[in-house]
Amino acid sequence: MRQLTLFLALFITGKLAAQNIREVDICIYGGTSAGVIAGYTAKKMNKSVLVIEPGKRLGGLTSGGLGYTDIGNKYAITGLSRDFYRRIGKHYGRFETWIFEPGVAERTFQQYIKEGGVEVLYQQPILAAKKDGKRITEIQTASAIIRAKMFIDCSYEGDLMAKAGISYTVGREDNSQYGETYNGVQLREKHQFPDGIDPYKEPGKPASGLVWGISPDQLEKPGTGNKKIQAYNFRICLTNEPGNRIPITEPADYDPARYELLLRVVQKLQPKNLSGMLKIDLMPNHKTDINNNGPISTDMIGMNYNYPEADYATREKITRDHELYNKGLLYFIGHDPRMPEHLRKEMLQWGYPKDEYPESGNWSPQMYVREARRMVGAYVMTQANCESKEIVNDGIGMAAYTMDSHNCQRIVVNGMVKNEGDVQIGGFGPYPIAYRSIIPKADDCNNVFVPVCMSASHIAYGSIRMEPVFMVLAQSAAVAAAMAIDNHQSVQEVNVSKLQAFLRQKPLATDARAEILVDNDDSAHVSKKGEWQRETKGAYGPSMFISKSTGSIRYTPEVTRSGTYRIYTYVPKRSDLPSSTQIRLSADGRSARQVSYTPASVKVEGQTSGEWVDLGTINLTKGKKAYVEISSEGKDGEVVADAVLFYPQ
Template sequence: MRKIIVLLCLLMTGKLFAQNIREVDICIYGGTSAGVIAGYTAKKMNKSVLIIEPGTRLGGLTSGGLGYTDIGNKYAITGISRDFYRRIGKHYGRFEQWIFEPGVAERTFQQYIKEGGVEVLYQQHITGAKKTGNRITEIQTGSTIIRAKMFIDCSYEGDLMAKAGISYTVGREDNAQYGETYNGVQLREKHQFPDGIDPYKEPGQPASGLLWGISPEQVEKQGAGNKKIQAYNFRICLTNQPDNLIPITQPEDYNPARYELLLRVVQKLQPKHLSGMLKIDLMPNHKTDINNNGPFSTDMIGMNYNYPEADYATREKITKDHELYNKGLLYFIGHDPRMPEHLRKEMLQWGYPKDEYPASGNWSPQMYVREARRMVGAYVMTQANCESREVVKDGIGMAAYTMDSHNCQRIVENGMVKNEGDVQIGGFGPYPIAYRSIIPKPEDCSNVFVPVCMSASHIAYGSIRMEPVFMVLAQSAAVAASIAIDSHQSVQDVDVSKLQALLRQKPLATDATPEILVDNDDATHVIMKGDWQKETKGAYGPTMFISNSAGSIRYTPEVTRTGTYKVYTYVPKRSDLPSSTHIRLSADGKTTQQVSYTPASIKVEGQTSGEWVDLGTIKLTKGGKAFVEITNEGKDGEVVADAVLFYPQ
């Protein structure tokens, strides 16, 4: 009788229903840009796949406002990730494009889902994970149980990783932990308040209390580790096209006191344009990707510390607070009478675009979670990897961006308000990311990959944590998961050389003819005549050649498949290019055709660095002696010889 009563109670409370049990080869948690590419790749590897997305929209930050893509060096972006930017380019009538509208990105991700036949479950949060030994057997999301042979955590927060009991860390390591110099507390000059900005509500009166957003804590010594998280914001899409514009109105819970510090900065620096407080990058069709800029901007410094390990309700509240802070900032700049009139007028030109994010009130549903949990995996990427003082042999992707951290706290230093935590250290070329950094330690788990919250120190993660790189690592994870399934192996036992070969041979995870890239650093396929000097800034790959005297550079592709190829050469953004650069193309090594390009033919408005210039189409024969030769003939500027690409048609 007691059992019957319990069963009746469970039925009445809705707690006894047949749970939906799904079984697949690979379960992916997080429909971010990485999650979509992982799902598409796994399907192309003939695996059954299920993507679990906590929200309602695919693509994460790439479709959520970050359209002015952070890259570092396009050479580092390979495979399906690079294909994504080629598809974006096709939409805009270009070969590839790295600057794009949010809606275009979302529709492109949906293309991959449709083409791959990938199933997505939306609005599903992970609530638990079961393990047998060191192997995940299933995860739970409300009323659904997903059983899989392999799991890939593509969330920004690392929730699957955490539920599975995999080692991770949050915050900044002490510099001493990994022998670094840019980790931990960093009080630097970038995005910093000028000297003399008073932190108190009543200037010069500590008893009046600190202005909003300033921490009363004493800053630790330089390089000291702590659990503080670099600031989040939203990458804001606005428009100045009148027929597509929704005016910026006062948001709920608006409090102008939050922006008092901005007034003091404006009074001190007297900026002439909004660029003094907003990084406004222009997008196609009169839209923007707005990011943080300066001492007081869209970063809500110090208000995200609880986010990485918070429950979903708390995260939702933190996200909403960031949204209202950002909306309030835009409204304050445009409407507060204390703001200079020229800045108010400039701000009032902008509004929310009617055709972006219609399902979420024309505001991005994806907060910029720059960093949350980070796995402590089989290998930890550090500053030494970024600077190529330590080079891994098991690379399955590359990074090239500056070691970048946004500010972590706003404090009082010597009676003045200061930001702490911003680091931007670059000057290095592309470097490999270890396979071991996307897998756990063997004792933690044997069947999960973590390509987003991967294993890296805080400062190394700052270089790696770019959306195109996440997509590259996700593709590598999906291919590795497929190998592990086929070979009945743990993720730790995957043959990395086999994985690397597959990524090279099938960059799109299909049997399509791969493109042929010949970079100027490839000594085997590049023949140089004359005096050329190497330069790194703006290059595709580690370096490019710049001419100093008469000569030429010949690129010879290794053709493995006969076919028709379109030929491109990479040209960086430079103001000193010659009026015409002369090039010879040969399909057979004997007969040649002459082509040239001019600076006017290089359309860089859709790029964040250089551009691929179309040289024409040629027929290549397997094992043939084709070449492209860049010459200094008739030069009246600096001739550039960088990468040459043969793209199959």
Template sequence: MRKLTLLLPLFITARLFAQNIREVDICIYGGTSAGVIAGYTAKKMNKSVLVIEPGKRLGGLTSGGLGYTDIGNKYAITGLSRDFYRRIGKHYGRFETWIFEPGVAEQTFQQYIKEGGVEVLYQQPITAAKKEGKRVAEIQTASTIIRAKMFIDCSYEGDLMAKAGISYTVGREDNAQYGETYNGAQLREKHQFPDGIDPYKEPGNPASGLLWGISPEQVEKQGTGNKKIQAYNFRICLTNEPGNLIPITKPLGYDPARYELLLRVVQKSQPRNLGSMLKIDHMPNHKTDINNNGPISTDMIGMNYNYPEADYATRAKITRDHECYNKGLLYFIGHDPRMPEHLRQEMLQWGYPKDEYPTSGNWSPQMYVREARRMIGAYVMTQANCESKEIVTDGIGMAAYTMDSHNCQRIVADGMVKNEGDVQIGGFGPYPIAYRSIIPKVEDCTNMFVPVCLSASHIAYGSIRMEPVFMVLAQSAAVAASMAIDNQQSVQDVNVPKLQATLRQRPLATDARPEILVDNDDSSHVILKGNWQRETKGAYGPSMYISNSIGTIRYTPEVTRSGSYRIYTYVPKRTDLPASTHIRVSADGKTIKQLAYTPASIKVEGQTAGEWVDLGTIKLAKGDKAYVEITNEGKDGEVVADAVLFYPE
């Protein structure tokens, strides 16, 4: 009853003083990469849409510094998410690019908003949600009441989900809860301090107190669940282009004592360059995407525990603290006289780019919120799904990244400082993500989707939580929301096979001719002759074929719509490719065109994995007579055969 008396005056006040009351088919909360794709998709499904963005910028982390795309396997990325990276590629004169500048990403998201005619309300954090029975009827922001038939929470924090009273969790489950092995407390060797690093302000003197950032808590038994959150940071965009460079200066609130542990690590390990403390990935136009690396880096370990459920003022303070810590780290490395001269000089070549984030002081407004709330929905994705020990049949997207968690705390173990929580377990291929994992339990809500803070255990979420995957799931959510509206259904009653078919038939949410992908594992469309060895590492999709003996592999597309198609074959990153690979292409099964590509023609810069090699354009008639055949003729190395793509022109 107390909860009711608190909520009612809020909505009465909202109705009296709100400047605006809006009614739409679909309301999307969060203008992240997922939110933009969901909004565009819903509009293409002929629905009225409103995107509510708490901040001032679209694209979330994808436009906020994460330009060196974490992906795992490109095969997992479909639909408009894949289209986003194709649009980025077009900007750089490529077919497809997964490495890009923040401003280019933001411009691309704005293209979707403009093309779709999607309305966005900026600087409108949610303050309340009102439910009627099991349905969310409306939400309240600072100045607007939004009523909608369906809601999609695309925020990194799950604020709409929480305001609507949907079940969620924060932190790490105990391994025993879902029969996992990599959840809970984990003391491992990756991003770990070398043995012997003293944790005390006065080395060897516990009475002097712990250095900044070290927790006095005892390390828990391996696999024990707790509410600690994996560390946040910023994905930092710097430049070494003199004409575009703003020098790194001392940030407000700078405290060199925060980096004492870095000095102790440097003194012990004697690093040759910055790579031991900063993961510097290079972007186009002399820019970077810098991520955490090593025992002490950009991750502000243990300083974000309150963030997921905090109010906006507290979150803003936590974000400022992380910004200060990250900027301070860069300044410390370049200016503290105790740092080795060669590291200081290497750091001083970098500065903030003048042409990035001009409205936020040339610093990203988007902190890397790796994990906050996670819904406890109709189905919980777990380690078993990642490892394909349990395979769902209601998949509406795929993931393929390593089960990844950054460190959660810095503690003392056996008298030495250690990090706890980092897990990086891979070695598995793409796997499906359940539709049930993006919808609530029926008793919680019947008209909401949660494609970002989806229903997954901590360690499974670590594999799923990639920006391209969020976009895939958001598109699926928007299509499902449209179907639910059309059929006057709850989200739990959506016809999933029909949803899956729609996603396949309209991958760009339009009636445009879809591309045709023929992958090695599609046995009905791939014919092998000779001795080919199946390999999985580095492949597009589940596998690729390699041969150093005489043989061919033929890819035969099923053409459902006649037209002109550009052909691409996928070539993984390898150093042992032959001088040339010979290919035969036929549009009708009779007339044959001889082609070849060389390693020199493969432009792997701008990619995080292999590359699509352009084989030219072909006109295809409806049917299955056409083929692309990779041969071993003239080989002087191992011939690689992976997927073939027919892209409509």
């Protein structure tokens, strides 16, 4: 904080030594996962690029603890975002992996930076943005002035966007604003206190005051908009490997009174293990990604309202408060004598990993900023888009996750403590995200993209705000920025059809052969014999086919570039797979060879859903002669026919 304060003081007093002025084609603010992918893409588009990172570490939350990746449906994740999870998979000896350690993610992002030759300036928070009419001409950081033709704001807070005077909002809209049903105030049962938990320091005595963490605010009418922000926390990496474990000790400013409500919930519910208060997802090498779970957990509800608009010093304090609250929670569970012994013993098995975050005391420097500012751009994504009641034709990426909001406040309702704001509504398939939602209105600015704090209502943002999706949108933004520069256009004038075509033809932003995906829903390339039932749950893409009689499903790829391809078929997590699934592979449409897979070969450990099963390699020539055919002959279980992938070697 002292260093940042000094930078600010020097800037204000005009004493920065010999101003460092940099000029590039594209300036990217925020070295998050999105920022890294945007920088790499822009370099592959032959543009000069500079990434400005306000902190010391690349990758944002993806390298900051969120290793148990929130996806919804892997079909929605394309391009370099998907490539990232395949690079992670290669590290672990797999084709693709969505569960990984923070350090592995950070090193993978550094690979992109090195391969792309992307320059990164660290510890450079933005101080100001200068505009000429509707165009940003430069931004100022603590020690540099960066001039660029195009800017991409990849920060979680939308600081460049705000400094440039672009329209944005904070908080929850009223349901009536966009004709939604899940926005605004929502009192629901998920992550909720059971009835009967007393909110007062002395039970039954309102005069004693409220227990720490409870707001005196009154419950508003359902659907009412307000400026309250869904809770933040840290995605916590711990380990139970004795040789790599640092004990969880009492943190600074520890106050057990902050966890009084946890004691009351434990007394009421008597949980058998830590899952009653912590969502512990296991990672490789005996590590965790711990997230919020239950009525009182790692979410520091109601303590982040000032964060989106705060200055850097205030944000640093809010982040530190969240860190100490989370560390205190872990210590309380393991050491407070009032906690049940079996929970204390279970907690004491865990500690901070010596080999993660060594530069920041073995604790993630990235707080989970689930939502801060959101641009009000050329198009606002809403609940109608998530539910496919409104489908845009300028999609430049997809989302598929549940409409997800964590709790926004903890209040007293009918004499009992209750959480308010948690929403988890799913049941829909992948849907397109509008190009217009990552660009400002023309009256605001014409040379900036905002792929992270993009234009969406609170509840729609809850579905879109996933790290893989941010990377997809950032790649699209970088390609569009390059196109705008080449054609001397504003961001509003970019030809979206050409942008979409480029993203399809060059998913890795290079001339490398693109993979060929044939999904079961692609009727032009899929034919079936026999009776197959269409199911959606657990599928790759909109659906999958389940056999109901003897038959087959044939996938016929359209090969545009000859070469050797490795073939994979997608198998979801299911307990009713047959002992063996028979598959025929043909390169020429005449001769075929037989392959098969067994349930044992579907290694879904290390995955958040299904798995790609390797069927071997095949030499394909240009055209539509080859096929892959999944057969249900002699089945003793439910044969699954979902997506088939032809991956260039």
